[in-house]
Amino acid sequence: MPRIQPPALRSASPLLRQLLIVTRDSSAAANELRWLKAHARHRAVQNGKSWQTLLRAYCAWRGRHVPLQYILGSEYFGDLELRCRKGVLIPRQDTASITTHLAHLISSSPHLRSQPNLKILDLCTGTGCIPLLLHHLLSSSIPVHSIGLDIDLLALSLARSNLHLHSRSISPNSSLTFSRADVLAPSLPEDVIQTLGGRVDILTANPPYISPSSLRREAALSVARYEPRRALVPPAGDGEAGDVFYPAVLRHAVAMKAKGVMLEVGDAEQAVTVATLAKGMFGGRVEIWRDVPSGPEEEMEGFTVRGEGNVRAVFCCDDQRF
Incomplete structure (x- = not known):
């Protein structure tokens, strides 16, 4: 498993830091944060909650190694997007x-x-x-x-x-x-x-x-x-x-x-x-x-x-x- 350099963790935002612990890669963590933010905005429209509150919860779950697909509710299989x-x-x-x-x-x-x-x-x-x-x-x-x-x-x-x-x-x-x-x-x-x-x-x-x-x-x-x-x-x-x-x-x-x-x-x-x-x-x-x-x-x-x-x-x- 790749090691994360301490400066990378210190300079990351609190949300990105939670994702880095799981992904061990700054590029992958940034992608996940982008997907989670889009999902939070979409869900906020549906249930009336603040998207920022949802995003913090999603990042906390991901930081505990909950699979990204379970949080987003879907995964691509070939070019089919399937519910998870x-x-x-x-x-x-x-x-x-x-x-x-x-x-x-x-x-x-x-x-x-x-x-x-x-x-x-x-x-x-x-x-x-x-x-x-x-x-x-x-x-x-x-x-x-x-x-x-x-x-x-x-x-x-x-x-x-x-x-x-x-x-x-x-x-x-x-x-x-x-x-x-x-x-x-x-x-x-x-x-x-x-x-x-x-x-x-x-x-x-x-x-x-x-x-x-x-x-x-x-x-x-x-x-x-x-x-x-x-x-x-x-x-x-x-x-x-x-x-x-x-x-x-x-x-x-x-x-x-x-x-x-x-x-x-x-x-x-x-x-x-x-x-x-x-x-x-x-x-x-x-x-x-x-x-x-x-x-x-x-x-x-x-x-x-x-x-x-x-x-x-x-x-x-x-x-x-x-």
Whole structure:
């Protein structure tokens, strides 16, 4: 973590000083102050409070490491602005990057483009960010029918709110719904299976994948303190394993005859573990994606690694379809 020089702290305004403690960077702190000021002015008009009073409260919250997205109430995912709420995992631009790459692969596949209805299933959907962005990028040219599943009622409420916010991104010949389901259950709900006709073209998931010790040691304070543990760490009783969701997700992918599967992972070690599991359960082509998958290729533990940045996802597919 970068150190802040004492003169920088002394010369900063009281509000900026609170943000510097969190951002550790004067430029980032100045940007956050500008966004918080704009948000305070907007909220003041709505509730009749002084914007200066609101701004002081916002900066105090941020100084205690409350995520900026929870204070502002939104975050961009690709070029979609999505609502955020405490208790639901904040969408990340790294996830948006791999989702955009997946959309490019889909739109470049003659087989998938010729489907009368492209069916997508998103597990552990959270804000609904992945299916919403896929619809935004694809549904104007390909009819897309998607279901996002989550066990958390607060997440489902927020996903539906984001769907309403971006309903114009869903073309008239496409559909997106959100339903409750436990991904760790032996099978998906029967109504979901029937709605999708027992098969999907694409299955995506950003499941809880952080071990308890990694959350304590490595996660930023804003994540460890304020983002929902349930969306970060697999259920209690699984020890230090962060990988427990992946066998269940891949089992659902096989049962639903998915042609392509994108699974977000935490790091390179986990990616190799999940890729090995996917090769055994799913077969086909299995590769590892970095934050920007369209970059150069390399090999790691027998798997092709695509792109630049940190390791971000495992992708497996039927070679004849992609």
